[in-house]
Amino acid sequence: MYRPDHLTLNLSGQLLSLERAVVMGIINVTPDSFYSTSRIAGEQELRTRIDTLLREGASIADLGAYSSRPGAEEVSAQEEMRRLAPALRILRDEYPALPVSVDTFRADVARWAVQEYGVAMINDISGGALDPQMYPTIAELQVPYILMHMRGTPQTMGEQTDYQDLILDLIDYFIQRVGQLTELGVHDIVLDPGFGFSKTLEQNYELLARMSDLGTVLPQPLLVGISRKSMIYRLLGQTPEEALNGTSILHGFALERGAKILRVHDVAPAVEAIRLYEAMHPYERRDEALYYTQTNTGDH
Template identity: 50%
Template sequence: MTINCKGNLIDLTQPKVMGILNLTPDSFYDGGKYTDPDSIIFQVEKMILEGADFIDVGAYSSRPNAQDISTDVELARILPVVERLLEEFPELLISIDTYRSRVAKECISLGAAMINDISAGKLDGKMIPTVAEHQVPYVMMHLKGTPKTMQRQTTYDDLIGDILYYFSERIAAARSLGINDIIVDPGFGFAKTLEQNYCLLQNLQFLKSFNLPILVGLSRKSMIYRLLDLDTDRALNGTTALNMVALLRGANILRVHDVKEAVECIKLTEALVLS
């Protein structure tokens, strides 16, 4: 199971780590931490040294009730960072966390290697054609509604069945335009209650029916800290525990704030599976 990133085949049969770089002032965990060039370079270098395979750069917060921003503001935040990161780390594989096709296109033109779209093309009809034109790997996430409305859209006839149907339709749309490298993300915390998140994790292996890589983003989310009556700062242990479960159920990429711990989790899981 491989994806092509800028001419390099990345083997995802061995799980990989995607480090999160939020450029937003209002992200749920690290909002406002990485807004100046020095802090950004320091954090990315740290994640690379700890073993990150990809860096996911986002300039639009998708947390519930986050402030909406224009495309121009998103571009002003993200383009200088992508350019600077590739100057400092020319081999870096940058994923762009956006649902806007214009942002995706301009970041790819600077050298970004992957697009990570929370809406799987549903919030911008030009996104899938844009990804197809540039032939970069495409992460499509499950989402109902928008970040502003998703918490009111948690009713399902059959949670797992509805998600499988959603991906069947979205994958078909991407394939019809010739997108080769597709990664599915079940969207933990997006239009799902706490109980639904755990049901989804328990049944993650059903996504393997698509024979596509699975990306899991559980890092420090409310399904962890609310259940444990903690805050985001103390949710690392719970994140690692659930990442282990995700790996055992078929996850190929862990999207995380804490790279070192995720890399260790993968090593331990591999030792367990191979023993």
């Protein structure tokens, strides 16, 4: 069973340990997020959401202003910044201890968010493919970068699901891009396999089942974002609002396969999943050591 080495992320001078998994709480300031309950309108709703994240144990807030749901409408950079600005101001001025990630694929938005509001991390769904200036910008800003796997754009990704071997293709994708980032001097890179992006429902489950294979080759920590996604609610004949139980179950499988950051709408259940999973660790390690000893001594 894969478990990556002890890792830390430098979030604006705060060292976040990933020795055990942590939770990233989603804050949506989009009017069209696929999960309607997560949409935030107004400053008081925003404060309530942030207070909930902190109370329930989120280690990072991930703020997004551009919906990446399939078929989402295009949003200009100016509109994206207009939506982000009030939330970033409140997070900077009223919640300075909470590290903030901004979910954007635009280098100009990333630079603005880091320089004007002290954002600690950039979460790029395109892995740099939608803005050639993203990698140099991240290298200049020296902030951690979440590198996600996606083909095409949010508008076209549903048509780009043809893989020779899903996991090998993802490994090749990450090796190439991590190499480019490392050559530019980017130090803290988190890998997001991109559940729901350029993958069929069946491919999402293949990816989850084989996710530990990524960790055998790639030393970077893995982020998993499956919260209330269609791979859950469509399979179960539900709506996103009904998909919390399925999300929690799959979080357990993701943790078992090496996830170090869970990006979620519901923080408390994810924190509980981590605590329950961690409670098994001493016993799993003992069983694995016993199996290794018996295998090597021929005592079966």
